[in-house]
Every structure is written in C-alpha cells, then in structure tokens.
Amino acid sequence: MPDFRFSFLTQKDLPQLRETFLKAFADYVVPIQLNEEQFQLKIRREGIEANFSVAAYVGDEMVGFILTGLGEWQGKPTAYNAGTGVVPQYRGHQLTQQLYRYMLPKLRESGIEQCLLEVIQDNAPAFKSYRSMGFEVTRSFDCFRAQKEDLLLSVEAPEGVQISPAVKPDLKTYRCFRDTAPSWQNNFEAVKRSGEQSLTLEARNQSQEVVGYISFFTLNGAVAQLAVDPLWRGRGVGTALLREAVRLTEAPAIMFINVERTATGMVSFLERRHLRVVLQQYEMLLPIV
Structure with a gap:
C-alpha cells in the first residue's frame, strides 16, 4: 500500500492539479484533455474552491484529487464533485473513499449539508465506490x-x-x-x-x-x-x-x-x-x- 498523504489545495497548486487531471483522465471512459483556458473555465463555471478540494500525494507527486464546487442545491448548502481523478498506477487502493473521508469533516464544519456528483453509467468501479459511501441515484442523464x-x-x-x-x-x-x-x-x-x-x-x-x-x-x-x-x-x-x-x-x-x-x-x-x-x-x- 503506498504511503498516501492528503491535503487541501491552494491556488498555487492549480498548475500541478491540471497536470494530474490530464494524467488521470487520459485513459478515461471518455478521454478528457483540457487546455489551460478550458481548465480555468471549468473552475469558474462549476464554482470550484481550491481550499475545499483535496489531493492525495505520494512524496511530492499528486496522484489523486477531488475537485469541489460549493453552492446551493435544492435550497441546501452543497459540495459538488466537479471531478475525481486517480493517476492509473495508484488505482485499486480505494483512494476515492479515502479522499472523501479526509474531506467530509471540513464540509460538515462549514455547514455543508449534502454532496452531489455525476458518474458515467459505464464506469462500474466508480459507481460501486460511490454507492458504498452512501450516494443514491437521483436522476439519469444523456449527453x-x-x-x-x-x-x-x-x-x-x-x-x-x-x-x-x-x-x-x-x-x-x-x-x-x-x-x-x-x-x-x-x-x-x-x-x-x-x-x-x-x-x-x-x-x-x-x-x-x-x-x-x-x-x-x-x-x-x-x-x-x-x-x-x-x-x-x-x-x-x-x-x-x-x-x-x-x-x-x-x-x-x-x-x-x-x-x-x-x-x-x-x-x-x-x-x-x-x-x-x-x-x-x-x-x-x-x-x-
């Protein structure tokens, strides 16, 4: 088991975050490659807050992350998962669950009442992981x-x-x-x-x-x-x-x-x-x- 270290992000971590994002999503069900401008647009559009987003490190290398957007959803303060990524060689260690475990106390202390996300239906490992944490399906979407x-x-x-x-x-x-x-x-x-x-x-x-x-x-x-x-x-x-x-x-x-x-x-x-x-x-x- 790798020796993972967890930390919330700051603005200065965003360049490293984008590099890790590109690595994590290069072999995804639908490969996602965002240039710098597109990445900044995603951060603005989805209300991503660096200091509520969490990353996993092995040594100085960022190997996983959850991007967190904050706002209201159906009248409740909500944390939106704007992207969970794990670099290929560090998958299989339940890193998503570990990232959420690290993040949830801060969300609760900040008055957040619920977590929201979307997951690709064909991504069985991710779906199973979220279900195991207690996430329930609310809607089905087509893109x-x-x-x-x-x-x-x-x-x-x-x-x-x-x-x-x-x-x-x-x-x-x-x-x-x-x-x-x-x-x-x-x-x-x-x-x-x-x-x-x-x-x-x-x-x-x-x-x-x-x-x-x-x-x-x-x-x-x-x-x-x-x-x-x-x-x-x-x-x-x-x-x-x-x-x-x-x-x-x-x-x-x-x-x-x-x-x-x-x-x-x-x-x-x-x-x-x-x-x-x-x-x-x-x-x-x-x-x-």
Whole structure:
C-alpha cells in the first residue's frame, strides 16, 4: 500500500492539479484533455474552491484529487464533485473513499449539508465506490454531441420572431419554459459565474414577449439550457435559437451535457437535429448531516 498523504489545495497548486487531471483522465471512459483556458473555465463555471478540494500525494507527486464546487442545491448548502481523478498506477487502493473521508469533516464544519456528483453509467468501479459511501441515484442523464456541419438546422424561424442577446435575463420566465431542472454545471449560477464566456439569447415574438431562450458557452460549444414556451413549441423557435448559438460558438462541435432522460420532448428535438448520445450519467446525492 503506498504511503498516501492528503491535503487541501491552494491556488498555487492549480498548475500541478491540471497536470494530474490530464494524467488521470487520459485513459478515461471518455478521454478528457483540457487546455489551460478550458481548465480555468471549468473552475469558474462549476464554482470550484481550491481550499475545499483535496489531493492525495505520494512524496511530492499528486496522484489523486477531488475537485469541489460549493453552492446551493435544492435550497441546501452543497459540495459538488466537479471531478475525481486517480493517476492509473495508484488505482485499486480505494483512494476515492479515502479522499472523501479526509474531506467530509471540513464540509460538515462549514455547514455543508449534502454532496452531489455525476458518474458515467459505464464506469462500474466508480459507481460501486460511490454507492458504498452512501450516494443514491437521483436522476439519469444523456449527453449529446454533434459536429456543427452535421446539425440539421434548416427549419425556418416563425415569422415575427427575433433572436437577440438577453439584456437582463428573465430567470423567472425562463423557469416556466423548462420541463426539467438543469444539472449543477448548467444552472443559472454556473452561467453567471462564467461571465463573458457564456451567452444567453432570447426569442421574442411581435409583442416583444420572450417565447424561448438558450444559454451556452461560446468557447467549448456546451449548451447549458434551451427551452421554449410550451405554447410556441413545434414552430421552429428552438431550432432558430440553436442555429444562432452555433453561429456564435468558437468550438467545432455542439454539446448538450446532462439532459434528463425524462425530458422526452428535448431528447426527441435533439435527435431530430442529428445530435447523438455519446455518454450516459447518473446524478447522485449524499446527505452528510
């Protein structure tokens, strides 16, 4: 058994953390490689706090970590697992459980009431590990992706509907359009934290009423939220919003991460636009008080 040492992180540890992140996820179910800018965006978007994130070391080498985002979830102070990684040669030592054991006392002392995470459904060892700690499945998600040129976006927007950037996002109205609640990294707080890297567009009718919106991240092409007033669905509003988001996105592909499987209307819409499921995840929750 390696002699693991555990420590909470500081801002100065972030360069080493990114290097370990790249090593840990290079052979992952879906390999994840983030450049410096993308890594910084992830930290902002998911509310990651270095001093609540924990790492495992062997000597001076960081060999595992849990990135922790802090915020509210369903009205309770929550710690979100924004990524658990273990360098390949140190797997098989129940390091995830050890990292959580080290971290949980600090979370409780800080008034955190629950831990939230998502895990890839095909990642059986990770799922089993979280279940053994008491995490319970709350939702099932599908993750969609398509290259821009493969998207089917030829449907015309209804006459009189204009798409433009939201001057002051009307969150109350937006919520009325949604069939399901977004996941942690797609909620309004995540969009707000991302600042200039995120953009919200609105569709307005001739009476200047909002009839749909889309919030997305221009750098990586991830769509956080897309919803249309139920009375305006089936008329091309969603497609018009998505088409404009595609035009304003720098990335070569568009992604919808964590679409709740019960949102059959949204799933059908994405499939008709030629987006395909690339990943399926469980959302899991652990009360810690």
